[in-house]
Amino acid sequence: MFADIKQTTVQGADIFNLDAIIGDLIAYVDSHFRTEEELMMASKYPDRRHHIYEHKTMKAHVNGYLIRYNSELESKLEIAIDINDFIKSWLINHISIEDIKLSEHLNNNNPGRKNI
Numbered sequence: 069m070f071a072d073i074k075q076t077t078v079q080g081a082d083i084f085n086l087d088a089i090i091g092d093l094i095a096y097v098d099s100h101f102r103t104e105e106e107l108m109m110a111s112k113y114p115d116r117r118h119h120i121y122e123h124k125t126m127k128a129h130v131n132g133y134l135i136r137y138n139s140e141l142e143s144k145l146e147i148a149i150d151i152n153d154f155i156k157s158w159l160i161n162h163i164s165i166e167d168i169k170l171s172e173h174l175n176n177n178n179p180g181r182k183n184i
C-alpha cells in the first residue's frame with residue numbers, strides 16, 4: 069500500500085486509484101490501531117491514553133482525506149502528496165517512537181507473545 073501511494077505521488081498522472089488507496093489506508097489504520105489498543109488495554113500499558121490520543125488524531129487525518137477526495141474541491145495530486153507526507157510523519161513520529169515503546173512494554177510483560 070505505501071508503495072502505491074508513493075508511486076501515485078511521484079507520477080502525478082496516475083491517480084485513478086486514489087479513492088481505493090484512501091479506502092485501504094482507512095481499513096489498515098482501523099485494524100492496526102484496534103489491535104494495538106486491545107493489547108494496550110489488556111496489558112494495562114501505562115501510556116495508553118497518550119498513545120490512543122495519537123491514534124485518534126491520525127484516524128481523523130485519514131478520514132479527512134476521503135472527505136477531501138469526495139468534495140472534489142482540490143486536485144487528487146494535492147491530496148496524494150498530503151497522504152504521502154502523513155505516512156512519512158506516521159513512520160517517523162509514531163511508529164519509531166510510540167509503537168516501539170508499546171512493543172517494549174509488551175515484550176517485558178509477556179515474553180511469549182508474537183510481535184505487533
Ligand SMILES: [Fe+2]
Nearest residue numbers: 104119166167
Ligand atoms: Fe500506535
